[in-house]
Amino acid sequence: MKEKLKTFIFSELIYHEDPASFGDDADLLEAGLDSLGIMRLIMFAEKEFGVTLPDTEIEPDNVNSLNALEKWIKQAGAGQ
Amino acid sequence: MLLKPFLHQCRQQPEAVALVESDRYLSYGDLLARAQSVAAGLQALGVQPGQPVAVHLDRGIDVVIAIFGALLAGACYVPLDLKNPKPRLAFIVRDAKVHAVLGLGDAPAGLDASLWLDINACSEATPKPVELPADSMAAILYTSGSTGQPRGVALSHGAVASFALWAADLVALQDNDRIASSTPFFFDLSTFDLYAVLGRGASLYFVPSALILSPSRLSAWLKEQAISGWYTVPSLLAFLAYKGNLAQTPLESLRFLLFAGEVFPTPALIDLAAKLPRTALYNFFGPTETNVCCYWPVERERLVADENIPIGLPAVGCEFHIDAVTGELWVRGSSLASGYWNQGRLLPFLNEEGWYPTGDRVSLVDGECRFHGRLGRMLKCSGYRVEPAEIEAAVNAMAGVRDCAVVGIDDPAAGQRPALALVLESPATPAEIRTALFRQLPSYMQPSRCVALEELPRLPNGKLDYNQVRTLLEAQQ
Numbered sequence: 001m002k003e004k005l006k007t008f009i010f011s012e013l014i015y016h017e018d019p020a021s022f023g024d025d026a027d028l029l030e031a032g033l034d035s036l037g038i039m040r041l042i043m044f045a046e047k048e049f050g051v052t053l054p055d056t057e058i059e060p061d062n063v064n065s066l067n068a069l070e071k072w073i074k075q076a077g078a079g080q
Numbered sequence: 081m082l083l084k085p086f087l088h089q090c091r092q093q094p095e096a097v098a099l100v101e102s103d104r105y106l107s108y109g110d111l112l113a114r115a116q117s118v119a120a121g122l123q124a125l126g127v128q129p130g131q132p133v134a135v136h137l138d139r140g141i142d143v144v145i146a147i148f149g150a151l152l153a154g155a156c157y158v159p160l161d162l163k164n165p166k167p168r169l170a171f172i173v174r175d176a177k178v179h180a181v182l183g184l185g186d187a188p189a190g191l192d193a194s195l196w197l198d199i200n201a202c203s204e205a206t207p208k209p210v211e212l213p214a215d216s217m218a219a220i221l222y223t224s225g226s227t228g229q230p231r232g233v234a235l236s237h238g239a240v241a242s243f244a245l246w247a248a249d250l251v252a253l254q255d256n257d258r259i260a261s262s263t264p265f266f267f268d269l270s271t272f273d274l275y276a277v278l279g280r281g282a283s284l285y286f287v288p289s290a291l292i293l294s295p296s297r298l299s300a301w302l303k304e305q306a307i308s309g310w311y312t313v314p315s316l317l318a319f320l321a322y323k324g325n326l327a328q329t330p331l332e333s334l335r336f337l338l339f340a341g342e343v344f345p346t347p348a349l350i351d352l353a354a355k356l357p358r359t360a361l362y363n364f365f366g367p368t369e370t371n372v373c374c375y376w377p378v379e380r381e382r383l384v385a386d387e388n389i390p391i392g393l394p395a396v397g398c399e400f401h402i403d404a405v406t407g408e409l410w411v412r413g414s415s416l417a418s419g420y421w422n423q424g425r426l427l428p429f430l431n432e433e434g435w436y437p438t439g440d441r442v443s444l445v446d447g448e449c450r451f452h453g454r455l456g457r458m459l460k461c462s463g464y465r466v467e468p469a470e471i472e473a474a475v476n477a478m479a480g481v482r483d484c485a486v487v488g489i490d491d492p493a494a495g496q497r498p499a500l501a502l503v504l505e506s507p508a509t510p511a512e513i514r515t516a517l518f519r520q521l522p523s524y525m526q527p528s529r530c531v532a533l534e535e536l537p538r539l540p541n542g543k544l545d546y547n548q549v550r551t552l553l554e555a556q557q
Contacts, residue, residue, distance in 0.1 A: 012528070014523075015514065015518060015523070015526045015528075017511065017514065017515040017518065029293070032523050034292075034293075034462075035292045035293055035315070035316060035319055036315045036319075036462055036494060038293055038319075039315070039318070039319045039322065039323070040492075042322075042323065043322075053323075055295065055296040055323045055324065055325035056296045056325055058293075058294050058295060058296060058323050059293075059294050059297070060290065060293050060294065063293070
């Protein structure tokens, strides 16, 4: 899941000179992920992983690193 | 002068709240007093009416103090996008030939400290009154330029004032309105917040920036603050409709939403219209050169998912002419900018009869305009205007680049994204070029795709074959 998210983020949403070196806990918001990027990321994740991410959980804390994203998406899908 | 309606409000209701930024607020009277101090500070620096003054501040109350201060001194403000890489900012400050830079604290490195004025260091003072003709410049807004460099669009007091008056009347702004503000002041959308809202005695509430990333908290904030109107970009409203928890957060106070800057995808607009059944929606349209020249009050029953909405009717009393051959929209009217600002001089762009060719391809169907794309190469990326020529000029100036071409690739969310085809001399690599570009241009101008070629494809007549370049880049994914 993390690899799919990472590929999508760095090919579609933000430019980074060396995505391979971008750590799983590194700050995506600081790297340039903005509101439009978050919306596209959520659309991608809901479709790709078959989950519904609740409106009230869209918070900077849940999207600011690859690890946070993975944890959040897995939790959202856990009850299905 | 553009601030006349605001000054009238200051006399009528000095105690009323003008600006709210989290727990900080400023009344009309206090805003005027602060702006007057800045104006007097600028006059003490020797700034004369008509001269440009840069505003080196991000967003919120302090920017309004600085902008109104500049205007009260008779100066013309140049709002800077502080997210721009330093070389681009430095170019804009040089090109505008500013006579002062307004900011907070000490002058940042790389800026001429003798031009710097800290707005908090301006002591209370009344500026000398200035008389300005309606055609004096009020603002210079820099956008991406087809000439290969950022280009300033110079707006007169008269042009901005006529837009503000028209927009305030359209949505019947009143002094009890609470209007949300999220647009940076270097975008022409901000002229509504500054001059329509504050000209009618309403209150401007700055949207806390963290909320932009959390649509359900944004809707909760809109509800708590009893916001009655907002002029913003479609992508934020689409996010609000998609994940804003609007079913649980009815926005009963929200009378109207205005949007502009990019095409609102119709399915997202249908979603928004359904979730805000009592809010009036208006689409505004026009390049920065016209501010707004066209508008469409959204008729909900006419929205069809696979059809773009019309751009609609002439706004601000503009006259339209559509070229019979090219379909290009020509506009004439009182809200048009005066020209481009180039090295401290105004280059008028209207023809002798006052018409401006917008570069937009349109058609007229049952009295309404429909938009069919751009005639030139300009792109719209996340609401920002991007001229491929500006990216090409930056790339061509780099060592190891023999040739390059930038085209737009359609993107479902961002509208368009720039994409770059390169012809390199060894040992330069595309990754090096992209890294160097990242330091020179803002993020919305960064190519989303890049391909290195032996030669750029050309048409039989020798011209660059942009369609072929686009096909090659689209195949990159």
